[in-house]
Amino acid sequence: MPTGSGMNRSLLAALRGTVLAAAVSVGVACSGGGSGPGGAPGPAHSASGPSQVTLGPSADTRPVPAGAWPEFNRDAARTGVAPGLPPAGPLTHRWTARLDGAVYGQPLVVGTLVIAATENDTVYGLDSSTGKVVWSRHLGTPVQQGQVQCGNIFPLGITGTPVYDRANGLVYAVAEMSVSDQVHHVLFGVSVRDGAVRVERDIPAPDGDAKQDQQRPGLTIDHGRVYVAFGGLAGDCGQYRGTLVGVPLSGAGAIISYMVPTPREGAIWGTGGPVVGPGGDLWVSTGNGAAESGDPYDGSDSVLRLSPSLRRLDLFAPATWAADNAGDQDLGSSQPVLAAGNTTFIMGKRGVGYLLNTASLGGIGHELASLSICPAYGAAAVSGDTVYEPCHSGLAAIRVNAQHRQIQVLWRGPSGAGGSPVVGGGAVWVTQYSDTGGTLYELNPADGSVRSQISIAAGLPHFSSLSLAGGTAFVSTLDGVVAIDGV
Numbered sequence: 001m002p003t004g005s006g007m008n009r010s011l012l013a014a015l016r017g018t019v020l021a022a023a024v025s026v027g028v029a030c031s032g033g034g035s036g037p038g039g040a041p042g043p044a045h046s047a048s049g050p051s052q053v054t055l056g057p058s059a060d061t062r063p064v065p066a067g068a069w070p071e072f073n074r075d076a077a078r079t080g081v082a083p084g085l086p087p088a089g090p091l092t093h094r095w096t097a098r099l100d101g102a103v104y105g106q107p108l109v110v111g112t113l114v115i116a117a118t119e120n121d122t123v124y125g126l127d128s129s130t131g132k133v134v135w136s137r138h139l140g141t142p143v144q145q146g147q148v149q150c151g152n153i154f155p156l157g158i159t160g161t162p163v164y165d166r167a168n169g170l171v172y173a174v175a176e177m178s179v180s181d182q183v184h185h186v187l188f189g190v191s192v193r194d195g196a197v198r199v200e201r202d203i204p205a206p207d208g209d210a211k212q213d214q215q216r217p218g219l220t221i222d223h224g225r226v227y228v229a230f231g232g233l234a235g236d237c238g239q240y241r242g243t244l245v246g247v248p249l250s251g252a253g254a255i256i257s258y259m260v261p262t263p264r265e266g267a268i269w270g271t272g273g274p275v276v277g278p279g280g281d282l283w284v285s286t287g288n289g290a291a292e293s294g295d296p297y298d299g300s301d302s303v304l305r306l307s308p309s310l311r312r313l314d315l316f317a318p319a320t321w322a323a324d325n326a327g328d329q330d331l332g333s334s335q336p337v338l339a340a341g342n343t344t345f346i347m348g349k350r351g352v353g354y355l356l357n358t359a360s361l362g363g364i365g366h367e368l369a370s371l372s373i374c375p376a377y378g379a380a381a382v383s384g385d386t387v388y389e390p391c392h393s394g395l396a397a398i399r400v401n402a403q404h405r406q407i408q409v410l411w412r413g414p415s416g417a418g419g420s421p422v423v424g425g426g427a428v429w430v431t432q433y434s435d436t437g438g439t440l441y442e443l444n445p446a447d448g449s450v451r452s453q454i455s456i457a458a459g460l461p462h463f464s465s466l467s468l469a470g471g472t473a474f475v476s477t478l479d480g481v482v483a484i485d486g487v
Contacts, residue, residue, distance in 0.1 A: 065111025068469035070164035072218030076276035080381030082424030082468040091454040094483040095131035103476040105161030109469035121157035137195035140177035150235030161218035183211035199251035212238030218273030223308035231267025242266040258310035262289030262298035272335035272379030287330035293322040301331040319365030334376040343402035347376040371407040378420035378463035388421040411448035420465035433460035
């Protein structure tokens with residue numbers, strides 16, 4: 001049931017030494033698995049502005065649930081593979097949960113809950129069987145269109161996929177918020193049991209202007225920190241610079257950051273977020289920068305390997321990086337993939353796939369092989385040496401091998417099915433998305449043929465993706481979450 005009683009609010013206020021805003025009621029309707037109202041407590045931030053404190057631990061001693069899908073693409077390596085699922089079968093609708101805003105991130109699956117975060121800055125815990133609201137927590141007031149110079153998501157609240165830490169039972173999400181008409185990005189850690197806020201930390205913009213920065217990539221946890229990546233708004237307004245920030249899981253202590261060394265842009269904006277390699281290093285891709293032909297290289301349009309302390313260890317950029325800058329051909333429109341056999345693979349807007357050696361990325365223009373395939377947007381999945389790339393024109397299955405310098409396109413999925421794919425139950429799952437509705441496909445991984453498909457009436461966000469658990473696909477929509485059974 002909804003949480004946020006007067007006792008909980010009083011406790012939070014005492015811990016933080018501030019008065020919380022009054023509770024705000026948010027209407028929620030569910031269909032398919034039942035219906036009923038869902039309450040959302042008032043904003044979690046203090047009336048005086050976002051806090052930089054750590055809240056006290058929960059007194060709840062119940063075991064912390066495991067997460068079947070605890071972060072973007074299920075694991076820190078961003079493989080998008082769900083092991084141990086029953087064989088996939090015909091697709092049928094289970095339930096639809098209409099929430100208080102659009103859900104752009106992947107839903108998380110933790111215990112018996114589906115965790116969804118909305119652009120209205122609300123985090124929900126939904127019953128995975130019925131879609132009913134178990135708890136909800138409204139974190140603040142999202143940013144409105146008149147507060148920023150450009151962009152295409154309004155209201156603008158929680159866009160990046162949250163991440164769950166089983167060790168402390170918290171789901172971390174970054175809410176873009178309006179506080180006293182100023183834009184802030186605030187990291188929250190909410191209890192998976194009841195939505196109570198346990199961590200709250202304002203993230204100052206390393207580039208100096210939070211209203212030009214958008215937090216779209218999924219969050220990740222590594223070496224005791226939550227890592228949060230930032231790019232710009234649609235339209236590339238302002239003097240933003242791509243940044244990766246690390247915040248201690250406790251919420252207390254120093255924030256570390258890496259900023260792309262370009263005077264402007266260089267966004268880290270791919271929806272997958274940082275990829276964690278076997279040694280704990282972080283892999284990200286960057287978009288267009290300010291440098292032009294004849295200028296020194298500025299760190300843009302690249303694959304970067306960063307240490308957990310966010311020191312740059314290695315990089316790759318195509319020889320065409322300056323032309324990519326000039327032509328808006330971001331390499332960073334998808335994230336790098338770490339495949340079997342010491343193989344790294346990346347595709348971007350230009351549509352060229354670059355094969356790299358994971359141990360030594362090669363610097364500028366020294367890929368092992370390249371192949372023109374198709375522009376990719378979103379996040380790839382990877383199983384062994386096969387990469388499933390979210391091509392705008394339709395999914396592409398690609399075999400990669402660094403040792404043999406091989407890039408081989410195996411098959412192409414249905415035309416227009418360009419969502420970010422996942423793999424499970426002996427199938428590849430991908431959406432065709434639009435603002436007015438979409439389709440979920442279940443594909444044969446051998447040849448890309450359609451085994452089953454189902455229409456989704458709700459609009460699906462750009463770079464649409466989904467989560468898999470127990471034979472059910474949980475799909476983000478522009479007004480909530482849809483659950484589709486596939487067994």
